[in-house]
Amino acid sequence: MRDVVPVALNGRRVIVTGGARGLGAAFVAALAQAGARVVFGDLLHDDGEALAASLRAAGHQVSYRPLDLAQPASVAAFVEAAVATLGGLDGLVNNAAITNSGGKLATELSIDTWDAVMNVNVRGTWLACTAALPHLRDSARGAIVNVASDTALWGAPKLLAYVASKGAVIAMTHSLAREFGEQGVTVNAIAPGLTEVEATAYVPQARHDYYCEGRALPRAQVPADVTGPVLFLLSDAARFVTGQLLPVNGGFVMN
Template sequence: MFDLQGKRVVITGAAGGLGRAFAHGFSDAGASVLAADLDLAGAKETMTNRPGGAIALDVRDMESCTRCIAAAIDTLGGVDVLVNNAAIYAGLTRAPFDEITSDMWDQVQAVNVKGTWQMCKAATPALRAAGGGAIIQIGSATVSSGSPNWMHYVASKGAIHAMTRVMARELGADAIRVNTLAPGVTMTEASLDHFDNARSYGAANAALRRNADPQDIIGAGLFLASAAAAFVTGQTLTVDGGKVFS
């Protein structure tokens, strides 16, 4: 039931980190993948010797989102799954909420919230044309835990969780399922750069006593994209080793 043979998948933010892990995991499960990222060279590297392609994408620009989906139709023949992974995370300045500047706030929301919404808008006609499919939003377990000094990021991910529920209601009649996958701290390059002692950061609060590696997250994404989740929509699947129970 986790076989994605023949599925056509668009993954944003796929030049590295969790996006690259998703691209490889979906490809290994039989899907054809279009890796999309502002870093085109990184997206191309992700897809080396794998079926599909790569495209430059700026999710802040609606025309860029539309071109991405058009490229997926040309390259893959259509779209069955959209994974909205692109987000500002690496290098994000942490600060108390009353010290976050308007520019910091707007930068995060433009990518994490508006960019996700625009990709959903761009992809929905193609998903409808395919007779249905799946949108997987990459949220964050921080929405449940309320990570301090990070309100701009946590708020952006909370918006994605809320958007998922609205779109699940609006797109259900089109057989398009919309779910949020909410990872905890995951040992990508971004996390290793972002946190001091990243591997131990918060791990003591997890039931499994460790933080995730990207491979720990892939299975949940494959599930949400597959026939195994055919009756699952509007849900948040938290994959954080048991730090929060939601």
């Protein structure tokens, strides 16, 4: 088996939303192992503090800060605190999201559920991007990676609010790339498939099987499958890549 050469992000200053567990925790750990200095935020305070402590014990520069994407003031405060800790900013990974609409038909969704999903997944991503921009443009390597979902590419049923929110994140990525590009900041998105993490434990086994059977690479998707593309998009190797969507789903959806 060939050796995997890790992406080098030595000294890069990166913030991650929703990093306390699951895919977000995998991003935080992979960034730290690639040499980045990381501040991540979440509502899961115990999990966040435990992850940060474990990574610091392993010699990495990682900090946790509380973050509630549903509260605009919390987003602004998190970004400012993270930048103060890091002494600047080179990268932002917008990972935090909620599902809430899983298993319900469009006719069964409540307005409150719809609004909650949109406020976190869409408005929260927008606010994090704009809060980070003044700091990213001061970096020669400013980069944003938005975590979308391949559910928005194939139209997953019984998941409408989430699917719509991730479709909005994809569209937002294109627009922000044009606006932020004038200031030297790249904005890209990845669209993971159904990944085996705590947040997908509620998904019926039939949906897991549907993904596995439909992938060109017929196996379960795990967090390690997704971290590499994020590291690449934050790295110098991707400095001329912006406004792009990269499906990361083992070939379940192909462009």
